[in-house]
Amino acid sequence: MSSPESGSYDATEAAPHGKPRAIEWPLWEVFIRGQHGLSHRHVGSLHAADAQSAIKNARDVYTRRNEGVSIWVVEASAIAASRPEEKGPLYDPSNDKVYRHPTFFDIPDDVGAM
Amino acid sequence: MSDPLFEFLCRMGDNTLVLGHRVSEWCGVAPVLEEDIALANTALDLIGQTTLWLNLAGEVEGKGRNADALAFRRDIWDFRNVLLVEQPNGDFGQTMMRQFLFDAWHKAYLTALQSSSNAQIAAIAEKSLKEVTYHLERTTDTVIGLGDGTDESHDRMQNALDRLYPYVGEMFTSDTVDAALSAEGIAPDPASLRPQYDTLLRDVFSQATLTIPASDFAHKGGKSGQRHSEHLGHMLAQMQWLQRAYPDAIW
Numbered sequence: 001m002s003s004p005e006s007g008s009y010d011a012t013e014a015a016p017h018g019k020p021r022a023i024e025w026p027l028w029e030v031f032i033r034g035q036h037g038l039s040h041r042h043v044g045s046l047h048a049a050d051a052q053s054a055i056k057n058a059r060d061v062y063t064r065r066n067e068g069v070s071i072w073v074v075e076a077s078a079i080a081a082s083r084p085e086e087k088g089p090l091y092d093p094s095n096d097k098v099y100r101h102p103t104f105f106d107i108p109d110d111v112g113a114m
Numbered sequence: 115m116s117d118p119l120f121e122f123l124c125r126m127g128d129n130t131l132v133l134g135h136r137v138s139e140w141c142g143v144a145p146v147l148e149e150d151i152a153l154a155n156t157a158l159d160l161i162g163q164t165t166l167w168l169n170l171a172g173e174v175e176g177k178g179r180n181a182d183a184l185a186f187r188r189d190i191w192d193f194r195n196v197l198l199v200e201q202p203n204g205d206f207g208q209t210m211m212r213q214f215l216f217d218a219w220h221k222a223y224l225t226a227l228q229s230s231s232n233a234q235i236a237a238i239a240e241k242s243l244k245e246v247t248y249h250l251e252r253t254t255d256t257v258i259g260l261g262d263g264t265d266e267s268h269d270r271m272q273n274a275l276d277r278l279y280p281y282v283g284e285m286f287t288s289d290t291v292d293a294a295l296s297a298e299g300i301a302p303d304p305a306s307l308r309p310q311y312d313t314l315l316r317d318v319f320s321q322a323t324l325t326i327p328a329s330d331f332a333h334k335g336g337k338s339g340q341r342h343s344e345h346l347g348h349m350l351a352q353m354q355w356l357q358r359a360y361p362d363a364i365w
Contacts, residue, residue, distance in 0.1 A: 025146070046148050049259065056252055060152040 028054040029079060030062055031072040038113060040072050048073075118294040119232075120175050121194060122301060124184070125291075125337050127167030128195035131185055132346070133216060134160030135353050136203060145206050152252065156213070159245040166238045186357035190347050197336035198281035200346040204274065207260055207267065211274035214253035218314050219285045221250050222307045231299035254318055261322025272324050283332020286311070 025047040031040035043062050048054035054073040062068065082090060094100065138157035144150035168181035179187075198216055203209045224246055227239035260267040286308045288296075295301040319326055335341030356363060 047146060048148065053255060053259070056255070057148040057152065059248075060155050061148055064151075064155060 025049050027076040028058075028073045029076050030054075030058040031074070032058070032062055032068040033070040034067055035069060040070065043067075045076060051075075117174065118291045119300065120171055121291045122295050123167050123171035123174060123235075124192075125194040125196075127164050127171055127181070127184070128193050129199055129216075129220075130160040130167065131164040132193070132195040132349065133199035133213075134158075134164060135349060136199065136201075137209070137213070139203055140209065149206070153209075156249055156252075159242075159249070163238070163242045163245070166241070170234055170238070182357075186354045190342050190350060191339055193342060193346060193350075194337055194339050195346075196281070196284045197333050197343055198278065198285065200336065200343060200349060201278065201281065202345055204277075205270055207270040208274040208277065210253055210256045210260065211271060211278055213249065214257045214318070215278055215282055216285075217246060217250040217253050218311055218318075219282075219307070221246050222310055223302065223304070226302035226307065230301060235300060257318060257324075258322045261319070261324045268323065271322065275319070275324050276327055279327045280329070280331050280333050283330060284334050284336060287332070287334060287337070289338060 026049075027045055028048055028051075029045050030043050032043050033040045046054065046057050046061055048057045051073060055071050058071045058073055063071070134157045137153050137160065140150065140153045141157070142150065144153055164185065165181045168184045172179040172181065172184055198212060201212060203212075221243065224239045224243045228236055228243065230236040230239065257271065261271040262268070286304045288303050288305045292301065292304055296303040315326060333343075336343075
């Protein structure tokens with residue numbers, strides 16, 4: 001779907017990207033909510049001229065096997081992402097704080113999916 | 115002439131068969147991957163509809179022929195598709211224009227067929243209509259996008275429209291088969307669907323900044339089977355050769 005040549009993730013990936021070719025459509029990230037899913041999941045990306053055609057393309061590329069009931073698309077350049085080199089400061093501090101996991105409680109059946 | 119119901123079912127099935135095969139010719143060579151997959155989906159939808167129409171045609175005929183026999187063992191003169199769908203793909207714009215002109219007719223016709231007095235036909239129409247509604251949405255957007263796009267895309271779309279518009283009229287001609295079926299409430303009179311088709315075309319082409327040709331000349335001979343264009347024979351040669359060379363081959 002996405003080739004490095006045409007990607008627009010300049011700000012967030014370590015790999016250098018060339019400028020998108022002028023004739024290339026923008027890159028869109030696709031999120032689909034499945035038949036039994038509660039939330040939209042990222043399934044991949046594609047190119048499209050605008051949001052409406054991105055949704056149509058997503059329908060054709062990612063829901064051919066009856067996967068989805070709802071589609072979200074967002075232009076890839078609109079996504080702000082954390083930087084891989086900040087991994088340590090961002091995530092390591094939570095490693096030793098096991099009490100933050102809600103594993104010490106019995107969850108009543110009535111609560112349902114969480 | 116053979117049974118009007120059989121003729122009608124062959125017309126429906128041959129339209130979707132021939133167009134489905136044409137569209138499948140883009141598989142792997144469309145301008146972008148997304149369009150490639152979308153075209154393959156459209157082709158598969160149309161071939162799926164073909165199976166339903168031609169199996170029913172075989173049933174009605176009662177000579178033991180199924181959809182495969184009708185698709186692969188008939189020659190040009192037995193095909194009943196309109197001339198529009200057998201026209202070559204040309205460039206991407208021409209393919210999209212052909213698809214739009216057909217989709218707009220197809221949707222109107224299937225919508226009317228949903229209230230057919232024949233329950234099987236109404237059921238096939240209802241199933242197909244969901245697919246065709248999407249086809250028309252997609253081609254409408256593409257025709258507008260390319261028509262109202264760059265100078266080059268606009269010129270290509272206008273060329274496509276000029277070239278294909280003379281094939282529109284045939285979809286709305288009424289003959290004795292149509293008369294027999296509309297008398298029994300099985301299918302609508304095609305001519306009755308023309309006003310809504312023209313309204314849609316005017317709306318879409320004005321958004322697409324394209325000019326509808328003034329002449330209403332219409333090539334005919336496809337749905338009656340009297341005179342197909344030379345393109346159909348070439349297409350059938352490619353589509354049918356395997357079943358002709360190795361009858362009943364399966365995998």
